[in-house]
Amino acid sequence: MVKSLDYIFPDPPAGLDPAALDRTRVPESVAVIMDGNGRWAKKRALNRLRGHKAGIEAVRETIRCASDLGVRYLTIYSFSTENWKRPEDEVVGLMDLFAKTMLAEVDGLHAEGVRVRTIGDLSPLPAETREAFDAAWEKTRDNEGMTLVVAVNYGGRQEILRATAACMREAALMAEETGEVLEPTEEMFERGLYTCGMPDPDLVIRTSGEMRVSNFLLWQIAYSEFVVTDTLWPDFDRYEFLRCLLEYQGRNRRFGGVA
Template structure:
């Protein structure tokens, strides 16, 4: 289905949509709020759990494609700290899907050099989830390809508060000094976040028509590009991923500065 154009620096989908992306300007880090599974199911008079199952199939495709085109980090919002408020059967179904996904896909992820990483407090998840996550992290730790960053029991505000508390704890223990506190900067603060060592997302994708962050990567999104779509996550295709990447590539990222010769 895929073919390279103009040598080796362009890639496109040939079917109904002709989308070209610059293979020399692939986002290093893509983050996705996988939204719209419930709406997708409702539109088809199906249980919400089947919407989540369809969403897992989409995730498989997007992980493979991100790996193929050279994305280094893919962070997916799988379960937020607020999602515990959902009906118990839906939460239970989501946890079972997580276990099923990792059990079924771990060998392929490993074969494709994917590294499993998590952000959030996974130790509040059910024990089978913790076990398979720890196994997946251990089994893929020596890989060198795409980092699949699963945001589980994750909340951006909690992450920032946790970082502040950990800084205070280290200060009380004498691990950091008054001078360290006075010279605290973005980089040093980031070392206390779940995403330590991971660059901030270049682009955050949210399908389903909603245009908000929903407590996702609040610190890390400071200079991220945002890409919204009305497509529900189970219908999100490789074409849509490439549209988001193409739009990202066409944006002028100045990080608060100006281009040479441009007035402020």
Template sequence: MVEQANEFPFQANEVIPNHIAIIMDGNGRWAQRKFLPRVAGHKEGMNTVKKITKHASRLGVKVLTLYAFSTENWKRPTDEVSFLMQLPVDFFDTFVPDLIKENVKVNVMGFVDQLPVHTKKAVEKAIEDTKNNTGMILNFALNYGSRSEMLEATKLIAKKVQENQLTVDEITEETYSEALMTHTLGKYQDPDLLIRTSGEERISNFLLWQIAYSEFYFTQILWPDFDESVLEMAIGVYQSRHRRFGGL
């Protein structure tokens, strides 16, 4: 359900979601509507990431997870994939100084070892450069797919059982969560609010375990047009909801 812009106004003094996850969708359509190549949409989307990161941090969000590249995105045209693999290099090269000023820490989850060397190096350098920051965690899902993540977690747990480090009865929700890529986020690993832009209303293999009790917000706005006011709009809708977690 896509809710009206002014239906639930943002309240700065109300609860702010600790963890916001965003499926950044619509870069290609934004470019096509402006008769530009698709890569122009991805470039503009990178500027949106910068704006939203700063604003989320200043609002008091603890973790901002952005779905940057999925394990399925390798199926896209080679030129577009190459551009997308260069984006983290350009992004971190220009934005890390701002992240340090904002006290934002970079985290990346996904199958990073499968990335091109230049992309992997840029990611590792950004993590290293911001490792001492104590504010919001900017968590990129890069070469990430939730089903693959859960398969790897299952294999990890099975190996521990096989090696007598864990019994079957000791496998709990907590055990499983600790085996997932989000375990480094600690108590904030499950998103409070999931946002998807561009009007699509599907999850696209993103954080399937972690969003069991997340609130969803879908907007028609394309990612390059997503700004601070739209983020506050989504949070306003979140603030209007009563999260019951299966209770009353």
């Protein structure tokens, strides 16, 4: 059932008009760099893990709103390959939080038809965390609604190296079979990406005002639109998401062509 904009945005703040959103131009794929949990906690004299816990509601809100609006793919950057450098207690707490949150949320996501998948190398994660993500995939894999992509232990440079190795193996195998040395193609390379079969992000949102991509989807965001908001992630809600979508819809996407 298609939900009305009034239902999705029941109490917009002054100056923000949900009716300005063109539902025929909602991006197919949105990626979010969820930043600012630590600063949110510091402002309140709390430890960083409390900030991560506070960010869960923002994740719920964004998933629900994106799904209701017809976004087909929502990718959230949960844990990068560089995040292992954080204090051990924070990393351990995050891994436990991932497992508990996924187990608590999967039934609701399944009921809404959301499909859950991960990108990144899950092998170094604790067994309980891996199992929670695997269970979510198995439960929701046949759903036909929005795909929620959780990037965990993900790094764009590492993904490119991984895809390059796969591309080289494929080219070598084809050379053995045909006797011809073939030039690698973008299609061959993309088959080695974690995101194989998914559309590239139309829109990348970064919270907390930082102006960097942080090793996120480096191949895939070549022509994505970027919207940066000063809002810290735990304070991000459906109305902030609406503002990002409206800014996106105000862009002229030329993909290197003429305006």
